[in-house]
Amino acid sequence: MATPDPVTPEAPFEPSHPPVIEGFSPSVYRNPEGFKEKFLRKTRENPLVPIGCLGTAAALTYGLYCFHRASQxxxxxxxxRIAAQGFTVAAILLGLAASALKSRS
Structure with missing residues (x-):
C-alpha cells in the first residue's frame, strides 16, 4: 500500500484571523445590537409579549402579597396569573406565525 501524500495548506493558519470559507462571511453585522436595541426591536415586532409578561408579574406579586396577608x-x-401566562404564550405563538407568514411573502 502506498502512503498518502501529506496535505499542505495553501496559506499558513493564523489564529488572529477567521478562516476563509467560500460563500461564508462570519462578520455580516458591522454594528452588533446591544440589549436595549434588541429589546426595543422585539417589543416593536410583537408588543403583546411584554404586556403579557408584565401582567403575569403583577398578578404574581399581588397574589403573593395577598397570600402573605392570608386574604381570600x-x-x-x-x-x-395562569390566565396572563396563557395570554403571553398565545402572543408568542401568534408572533411566530406572523413572522413566518411575513418571511414567505
Whole structure:
C-alpha cells in the first residue's frame, strides 16, 4: 500500500484571523445590537409579549402579597396569573406565525 501524500495548506493558519470559507462571511453585522436595541426591536415586532409578561408579574406579586396577608383574593390572583401566562404564550405563538407568514411573502 502506498502512503498518502501529506496535505499542505495553501496559506499558513493564523489564529488572529477567521478562516476563509467560500460563500461564508462570519462578520455580516458591522454594528452588533446591544440589549436595549434588541429589546426595543422585539417589543416593536410583537408588543403583546411584554404586556403579557408584565401582567403575569403583577398578578404574581399581588397574589403573593395577598397570600402573605392570608386574604381570600390570593387564589383568584393565582388563577389570574395562569390566565396572563396563557395570554403571553398565545402572543408568542401568534408572533411566530406572523413572522413566518411575513418571511414567505
Amino acid at each position: 383574593r390570593s387564589q383568584l390572583m393565582m388563577r389570574t
